Amino acid sequence: xxxxxxxxxxxxxxxxxxxxxxxxxxxxxxxxxxxxxxxxxxxxxxxxxxxxxxxxxxxxxxxxxxxxxxxxxxxxxxxxxxxxxx
Numbered sequence: 001x002x003x004x005x006x007x008x009x010x011x012x013x014x015x016x017x018x019x020x021x022x023x024x025x026x027x028x029x030x031x032x033x034x035x036x037x038x039x040x041x042x043x044x045x046x047x048x049x050x051x052x053x054x055x056x057x058x059x060x061x062x063x064x065x066x067x068x069x070x071x072x073x074x075x076x077x078x079x080x081x082x083x084x085x086x
Contacts, residue, residue, distance in 0.1 A: 023071035025062040032075045038063025039073045 020027040022035035038053070038060035047053065053064030066073065 019077060021076050022059075022063060023066035023069075023074060025059075025066060027075070028059060032059070032063075034059025035063035035066065036073070036075070038065075039067045039071075042067040 020030055020032050022032040022039075025035060027035055034057045038055065038057070040063075041060070042053065042064040047064060048068060050065050050068045053061050053068060055061050055064070
């Protein structure tokens with residue numbers, strides 16, 4: 001059993017290291033599409049209150065909250081893309 005655990009950790013840790021984040025929120029997709037959509041929508045709607053961040057997708061809501069919190073709109077540890085705040 002002790003031999004299996006190190007092998008298992010070796011297989012899992014690289015996948016965890018590659019997980020993408022969008023302004024600190026973990027993404028479900030490599031490109032953080034839902035987060036970026038929420039961020040862009042919030043910018044277009046000029047939302048400033050996190051209570052106004054609603055939707056059907058957790059990622060979309062988190063993208064909205066990232067914008068409201070003055071996040072840079074940055075994806076890290078995945079496809080490196082940065083949204084430019086106006």
